[in-house]
Amino acid sequence: QVHFVESGGGSVQAGGSLRLSCVHPNYIGTHFYKAWFRQSPGKEREVVAVYRDGGQEYYSNAVKGRFTISLDSQDPSKNTLYLQMNSLEPEDTAMYFCAAAEPRSYKPPTHRSEYKYWGQGTQVTVSS
Numbered sequence: 566q567v568h569f570v571e572s573g574g575g576s577v578q579a580g581g582s583l584r585l586s587c588v589h590p591n592y593i594g595t596h597f598y599k600a601w602f603r604q605s606p607g608k609e610r611e612v613v614a615v616y617r618d619g620g621q622e623y624y625s626n627a628v629k630g631r632f633t634i635s636l637d638s639q640d641p642s643k644n645t646l647y648l649q650m651n652s653l654e655p656e657d658t659a660m661y662f663c664a665a666a667e668p669r670s671y672k673p674p675t676h677r678s679e680y681k682y683w684g685q686g687t688q689v690t691v692s693s
Contacts, residue, residue, distance in 0.1 A: 567685045568593070569663045574687030577653055581691070585648040587663030587684055593644075597682075598666045598674055601634060601648045603659035603689075610662070615673040618643060623673040627656070653691045660686040 573585040585601065593599075595618045604610040614634035615623040622634060631652045637645035646663060664680040674680065 568682040569684035571661065571663050571684045571687040574661060574689045576690040576692065579654055579691055579693050581653050582649070582651045583653065583689060585650070585661055585687060587646040589644045589646065589665065591642070591644065593665045593682060595643050596668060598668055599646050600664045600666070600680065602662045602664055602677060604662070605659045610677045612675045613661070614648060615675065616646065617668070617673065621673060623675065655691050655693045658689060658691050660688050662686045
């Protein structure tokens with residue numbers, strides 16, 4: 566069952582930027598961990614970034630310093646999650662998925678098996 570709607574994917578040249586958006590339904594509470602994952606053909610789905618309201622953030626080493634995960638500060642319901650992607654590289658080409666997990670510990674969950682709620686994905690293609 567698809568819970569979220571992602572948007573913002575597309576095709577860009579290396580060095581370019583994209584911003585992905587994900588709208589959560591109200592039953593995904595603000596206390597949930599919210600994340601972006603990505604998956605390339607033939608590869609495992611891997612975590613990109615994780616966010617929890619209150620300032621807790623996690624980034625994979627592959628995107629640290631280039632990507633930023635955040636909630637929409639203009640949305641009082643805090644139902645819109647963003648992934649700002651700068652300095653894109655061909656290696657960032659993948660299907661990107663939004664996901665959410667109920668908190669079970671203070672440590673941000675980073676494996677796909679820890680996430681129960683998923684979106685349908687949005688394709689990002691970076692050409693060299």
